[in-house]
Amino acid sequence: MQLTGNLLIGQQSVAGSNGTIHAVNASTGAAIEPAFGGATLADLDSACALAWAAFDSYRETSPEVRAKFLETIAQNILDIGDDLVERCMVESGLPRGRLEGERGRTVGQLRMFADVVRNGDYIGARIDPAQPERKPLPRVDLRLRHIGVGPVAVFGASNFPLAFSVAGGDTASALAAGCPVIVKAHSAHPGTSELVGRAVQKAVKDCGLPEGTFSLLFDSGRDIGQGLVKDHRIKAAGFTGSRGGGTALMKLAAGRPEPIPVYAEMSSINxxxxxxxxxxxxxxxxxxxxxxxxxxxxxxxxxxxxxxxxxxxxxxxxxxxxxxxxxxxxxxxxxxxxxxxxxxxxxxxxxxxxxxxxxxxxxxxxxxxxxxxxxxxxxxxxxxxxxxxxxxxxxxxxxxxxxxxxxxxxxxxxxxxxxxxxxxxxxxxxxxxxxxxxxxxxxxxxxxxxxNGFGTGIEVGHAMVHGGPFPSTADGRSTSVGSLAIERFLRPVSYQDLPDALLPDALKAGNPLGLNRRINGKVQLAE
Amino acid sequence: MQLTGNLLIGQQSVAGSNGTIHAVNASTGAAIEPAFGGATLADLDSACALAWAAFDSYRETSPEVRAKFLETIAQNILDIGDDLVERCMVESGLPRGRLEGERGRTVGQLRMFADVVRNGDYIGARIDPAQPERKPLPRVDLRLRHIGVGPVAVFGASNFPLAFSVAGGDTASALAAGCPVIVKAHSAHPGTSELVGRAVQKAVKDCGLPEGTFSLLFDSGRDIGQGLVKDHRIKAAGFTGSRGGGTALMKLAAGRPEPIPVYAEMSSINxxxxxxxxxxxxxxxxxxxxxxxxxxxxxxxxxxxxxxxxxxxxxxxxxxxxxxxxxxxxxxxxxxxxxxxxxxxxxxxxxxxxxxxxxxxxxxxxxxxxxxxxxxxxxxxxxxxxxxxxxxxxxxxxxxxxxxxxxxxxxxxxxxxxxxxxxxxxxxxxxxxxxxxxxxxxxxxxxxxxxNGFGTGIEVGHAMVHGGPFPSTADGRSTSVGSLAIERFLRPVSYQDLPDALLPDALKAGNPLGLNRRINGKVQLAE
CATH class of the missing domain: 3.40.309.10 (Aldehyde Dehydrogenase; Chain A, domain 2)
Known part of the structure; x- marks a missing residue:
């Protein structure tokens, strides 16, 4: 598969004109072709505008559509075949076995989140039905669901060129939560990033989703990464890397007119x-x-x-x-x-x-x-x-x-x-x-x-926490690995006395999504 | 009931020596006796040390003990009788009917969180059992529960002298989550604060809990409020008030060596x-x-x-x-x-x-x-x-x-x-x-x-969200009212391959707490 060195902005393939990045052969230090064009601030703006425009319709896609999308990404990554592993070996210096395993994990994560989306428990649907006869005041009808926080910026990690980069854990959980994603590729593996990015871009098209659901940017300096975290349309960021890099992003995010959470995974001596x-x-x-x-x-x-x-x-x-x-x-x-x-x-x-x-x-x-x-x-x-x-x-x-x-x-x-x-x-x-x-x-x-074990070899499951108190992560209230990771990209919204016709499917009287829901505080399993 | 004007530091009643605060009759502007002594930084340090010392044992109290504690606080508040309403009327200018209603809400919130603690779903117990036969690698045993984040600072609100102050929503949800609480009383209603504070202090004793579970401080300036948010033993803060006050606390919290979340509810035009x-x-x-x-x-x-x-x-x-x-x-x-x-x-x-x-x-x-x-x-x-x-x-x-x-x-x-x-x-x-x-x-x-309604009159239920995107709150990922509020004071911890004897009760094989638990990603209701 031929690399273009282009940015992926929605469904476009765009030559970045803000400097260039070259991949480096990790074993020799030699630069490898092609050159990857760095994104301009205008490219960043385009990606953010598309992501914002996509958010409302993407987050309301049916569970089946969203699950299929995640599975299509997984399949498209596999379809790249050995080109992906070979390019990644050169860029990362990691051996074939490890990268084949990492590809399996990446695909597995995407499929796990497809199951999470179909299961629907992440929506956290709650219903406190009206009690018109209650004294002294009647009780209103209250219903709650979780929705995506908005477009998410994901920073690729150097040490997981597949499982924590373009279509890695943060991307999978954000997409599962209903959030469009803009990835800032790690400069250590731009070729791997383009290959995976195109697999995601194609899945967006295959599934008929709004093009702003996904974009991939290369950054020849720091302006694009910083600009992403500062853009008002970005509502959360996921980062894996150094303590210096993570805390710098945390500061930027806290200093915005509207502060946003940065989920940074930084350093740990375990x-x-x-x-x-x-x-x-x-x-x-x-x-x-x-x-x-x-x-x-x-x-x-x-x-x-x-x-x-x-x-x-x-x-x-x-x-x-x-x-x-x-x-x-x-x-x-x-x-x-x-x-x-x-x-x-x-x-x-x-x-x-x-x-x-x-x-x-x-x-x-x-x-x-x-x-x-x-x-x-x-x-x-x-x-x-x-x-x-x-x-x-x-x-x-x-x-x-x-x-x-x-x-x-x-x-x-x-x-x-x-x-x-x-x-x-x-x-x-x-x-x-x-x-x-x-x-x-x-x-x-x-x-x-x-x-009686060691922390390496992280099981991607439902009971995994890959997170911890600062500075191992930005804060210890969430995990970056496992199905619980979806919660970091959600926020609750409550609906009071809405007519059934205006309620989202998750909260309608007939439970058309077949969800487990909490009624008056008690979980009721779907029939 | 006689007011002392003292700080409540654990089980001690301490005369604050850092300046004084007087309540003001809201209807006349006249100062009311007694004087309340402001806390010194040494008082703050004592309260934080006690809270930190209490955390491990308080968070591991059984659901029944913790629920009883919340109910005891509620009863002790009712036991103050009309003295509480009368003092609060003078300090706040709010009419009797409103304050009796607010007391009912305060007591109702505490009892609701007692139910939440007994129900145990907030623990979010998850189990992915070991699969020793799995190929190519056996699967470890992974179990997850949520624990309290640590001692929490709560800032009393001027406009809810009962329901969002000393034993209000933030205090109730933090205590329910297993977090000791230090309240910074609002200077607009110090007498109301002392009365309620003593009801909580007595409940701590009645229930045989570690004394650091609760402290109440008066602040004659801003040092104590700021010091609380900056203290390394405080792991989260709840605040209801002005946008200026809330954003100032957010900045302090983000600037700590270990940043912490501030749940500030600030301004909204609805x-x-x-x-x-x-x-x-x-x-x-x-x-x-x-x-x-x-x-x-x-x-x-x-x-x-x-x-x-x-x-x-x-x-x-x-x-x-x-x-x-x-x-x-x-x-x-x-x-x-x-x-x-x-x-x-x-x-x-x-x-x-x-x-x-x-x-x-x-x-x-x-x-x-x-x-x-x-x-x-x-x-x-x-x-x-x-x-x-x-x-x-x-x-x-x-x-x-x-x-x-x-x-x-x-x-x-x-x-x-x-x-x-x-x-x-x-x-x-x-x-x-x-x-x-x-x-x-x-x-x-x-x-x-x-x-077809208005936002005033907030139902304290399971499906309520009292929260929203910045600047209505510090961030929109949680609620300050309703049972979901407990989540803001929790973080997940995962246990891998622990022998049953070392697992917390929530995760033991025999399910001694009778919890609903998520097994391999699917909720299983307790028998």
């Missing part, structure tokens, strides 16, 4: 807590599994286990030894972009030269300038507490083991930490009582708590 | 749309009902109908005439505070002297310096569009009728307006087709759409 029983009984098994999780995808996951906490002990020495042996065997891996690779090298260099930090092990050496060598460091609880630097995320396959004097000080460390996406506890039965004491602190600090 | 059929057929009936709604509670409701839109016509002339006749008969009413009265007088004076505005009618003259005279103005669509001043809320019994050239320009006016709490349509059967064309614009702009 503490792994090794409790004494498990550490003693399963030292080597845990160490090996930990290293596997650490180096997966060159460590470029937001749920990468960057921090290990345990009580200082001979068992912990054995753990560090076993993890070090395993880590030394790990191959260097190509990172997503030269910039990410450079930042990783600098951060690892800085950690390794810190006076209070010991380098436990490094992985196999890089075979070229774009590969990263994994790293395992160790320090003390005191040093960790006193050095903000040691608490910051190193994006890549690097972790820090903290030797704690006892479990009480380990809990104190947890209480001093910032918000996290995940926290993992490794426990045996004998550790239950101690683990229970940690749970309240972990619940306050993380979106997902897991036992 | 457009009333008179469609031709209804206007022609029921001119006088609508006019009378409109004036009744307009002057209710001296117009001091956030849902007060401040704007009437209709097509210029002889019917509209008749409407204005009928409304004017009715308005002239309305008595002047005491406003909540001298400050609010002064602001009302200034705004009405400014509107009446605007070159493009005609004064249609004024109500009966004030009998003293604290009463406000109702007002009805008229203008053209063009003037309304071109004068930002005319689009701003006048807090009090004042409304503006806008003569539109036709329905198309009426819709254009709606599209140019800011977010609103409510929009009311007056329609007959012949107006349905036109009304339907307006609905999408109204849904985008308002939290509640009502037919």
């Amino acid at each position: 503490p792994v807590l090794l409790f004494p029983g498990a550490l003693g009984n399963r030292t080597e098994g845990i160490a090996k599994a930990f290293v596997q999780s650490l180096v997966l995808g060159a460590g470029q996951f937001c749920t990468n286990p960057g921090l290990v906490l345990a009580v200082d002990s001979p068992d912990l020495d054995r753990f560090i030894e076993a993890a070090s042996s395993a880590l030394k065997e790990t191959a260097a891996q190509t990172m997503l972009t030269p910039g990410i690779h450079k930042a990783y090298e600098a951060a690892v260099e800085k950690a390794g030269s810190h006076a209070d930090v010991k380098t436990a092990a490094r992985g196999a050496e890089a075979r070229d300038d774009h590969q990263a060598q994994s790293a395992l460091f160790a320090t003390t609880a005191e040093a960790f507490r006193n050095n903000q630097q040691l608490q910051e995320e190193i994006f890549g396959a690097s972790a820090l083991v903290v030797r704690c004097p006892d479990l009480a000080s380990m809990l104190e460390l947890i209480e001093s930490m910032e918000g996290q996406l995940t926290a993992a506890l490794h426990i045996d039965d004998s550790d239950h009582a101690e683990a229970r004491r940690f749970l309240p602190a972990l619940e306050r600090r993380a979106g997902r708590i897991l036992v | 457009p009333v749309l008179l469609f031709p059929g209804a206007l022609g057929n029921r001119t006088e009936g609508i006019a009378k009902a409109f004036v009744q709604s307009l002057v209710l509670g001296a117009g001091q409701f956030c849902t007060n109908p401040g704007l009437v839109l209709a097509v210029d016509s002889p019917d509209l002339d008749r409407f204005i005439e009928a409304a004017s006749s009715a308005l002239k008969e309305t008595a002047a009413q005491t406003m909540l505070t001298p400050g609010i009265h002064k602001a009302y007088e200034a705004a009405v004076e400014k509107a009446g002297s605007h070159a493009d505005v005609k004064t249609a009618a004024r109500g009966a003259e004030a009998r003293d310096d604290h009463q406000a005279q109702s007002a009805l103005f008229a203008t053209t669509a063009e003037a309304f569009r071109n004068n930002q001043q005319l689009q701003e809320e006048i807090f009090g019994a004042s409304a503006l009728v806008v003569r539109c050239p036709d329905l198309a320009s009426m819709l254009e006016l709606i599209e140019s307006m800011e977010g609103q709490l409510t929009a009311a349509l007056h329609i007959d059967d012949s107006d349905h087709a036109e009304a339907r064309r307006f609905l999408p614009a109204l849904e985008r702009r308002a939290g509640r759409i009502l037919v």
Whole structure:
């Protein structure tokens, strides 16, 4: 499939004239053709105008039409075939297996949201019927549903060129919620973005939807991304990336005449807590599994286990030894972009030269300038507490083991930490009582708590929370992965005493959509 | 019941030493005893420390304990007896009937949230059971529940000294969600606040809850209110008041190292749309009902109908005439505070002297310096569009009728307006087709759409939305009234592969709380 380098504005393919972006071969650093034209502010305005014009009719499409649209996007992505995987391998440096898996996840997410739309529970339909005889005052008829917040800006993520980019989680949940989407492509994978963007654009046409339902813009600088978040027609934004980038968007959004929510997923070091029983009984098994999780995808996951906490002990020495042996065997891996690779090298260099930090092990050496060598460091609880630097995320396959004097000080460390996406506890039965004491602190600090596993490998389901208190995300009240993600793009509207003919289908007396609805506060399942 | 003028910090009654506040008799402007001592920053710190310490155990109280607590607060408020109503009448200038009704609403809200807590659906329990046999990878066990966000700051509202102040809607929903509450009392009704505060404080003790579950602070300036929103232990804030006050808190909250949500309900002019059929057929009936709604509670409701839109016509002339006749008969009413009265007088004076505005009618003259005279103005669509001043809320019994050239320009006016709490349509059967064309614009702009009624008189139910796009509220994704309000103080947490013994009761295999739970995405009602 031939790449054009064009913006996709509604059903148009438009040559961007505001500078150019070139993809870079992640393994060689060489620029790849074609050039992608950056969007102008006029292009941005066109996309926003189309999205705004599409909103009312798109949000009122029937569940079946909307579900079919999501399924058509999924099928159109599959129909690109191997061209997509190959282009994405070159742009991201990620291996085929990983990208085929990620494509499966992307398609799976879209199909899950099709089911969510058909199910209709996300509408949250509520009916408090009139009580004309109530004393002292009659009760009005009140009905409530949720509608989309409006057009949504989605920022592609460097580390998930498929599952969290053009047709990734944010796009799928926003489209499911009835919100048109404008994607700002990540400059690390413009070709992948165009291919997927065209699959979505075609699905809009295949399904006869208003063209403003979807647009894709390339940004040769920062004006388009910032302009999107500032545009009055954009009512929410989804972002996955750095803390600096995310907080900058949050500031822009809060400073608008009409502030909007930015759902930014930013940084997390994902503490792994090794409790004494498990550490003693399963030292080597845990160490090996930990290293596997650490180096997966060159460590470029937001749920990468960057921090290990345990009580200082001979068992912990054995753990560090076993993890070090395993880590030394790990191959260097190509990172997503030269910039990410450079930042990783600098951060690892800085950690390794810190006076209070010991380098436990490094992985196999890089075979070229774009590969990263994994790293395992160790320090003390005191040093960790006193050095903000040691608490910051190193994006890549690097972790820090903290030797704690006892479990009480380990809990104190947890209480001093910032918000996290995940926290993992490794426990045996004998550790239950101690683990229970940690749970309240972990619940306050993380979106997902897991036992005897690691946070990488995120199950896209109904009970998943991929979110957490700031700064792991902009705020912890929602998730970016799983079916609950649809809620971030919804708002409630109440209808009082509307004649049935004017009510939306979700709230009509005859329940034509066959929804589960809450009547006088109690859920009634559809027949 | 004797007032002490003291702060309530946990179970302590503490004399505030940071300046003093006196209540003012709304009808005379005279200061009333006793003096209320303003909280110091040390008092604020104590209250926050107690709230933080209480959070983990309070949020894990059983549904029955939490529900009983809310019911006990309700009963303790009733047990104050007439002292509460009398003090509140003096402080607010509101009449007995209104305050007895408001007390009923306050108590009703608390009891409704007790039912919500017992019902347990707000927990949003979800279970995706493990699938160890799944290929290519086994599926983990994932379970999700919602927990409280943390301690919440609640700002008392001047216009609802009971239903939206110390034990009002925000406090009830936050406590129901499992969040300790610190109230910053409104300086317009410190005595009412102390009485209700002591009822809550006693309920905490009656129910054996941690003392930090509730505190009440008086603020002699702005330091305590601002300090509350900035304190790192406060995780959300609820506010009802002016646009200036609300946006100032939003800025403070967004500027924290860890930003938090502020649920501010601010300003709304609540457009009333008179469609031709209804206007022609029921001119006088609508006019009378409109004036009744307009002057209710001296117009001091956030849902007060401040704007009437209709097509210029002889019917509209008749409407204005009928409304004017009715308005002239309305008595002047005491406003909540001298400050609010002064602001009302200034705004009405400014509107009446605007070159493009005609004064249609004024109500009966004030009998003293604290009463406000109702007002009805008229203008053209063009003037309304071109004068930002005319689009701003006048807090009090004042409304503006806008003569539109036709329905198309009426819709254009709606599209140019800011977010609103409510929009009311007056329609007959012949107006349905036109009304339907307006609905999408109204849904985008308002939290509640009502037919043949007015926004005042808010039903506290399950299908109520009292919220709306900015600036009617800080953001339109939640409601401050009704059972859905509990969601603003919740966040989701996911549990992966936890042994049953470590899971919270809401998620245990045996479903000991008897909850409706979503299993693999489908709701299963409790047996």
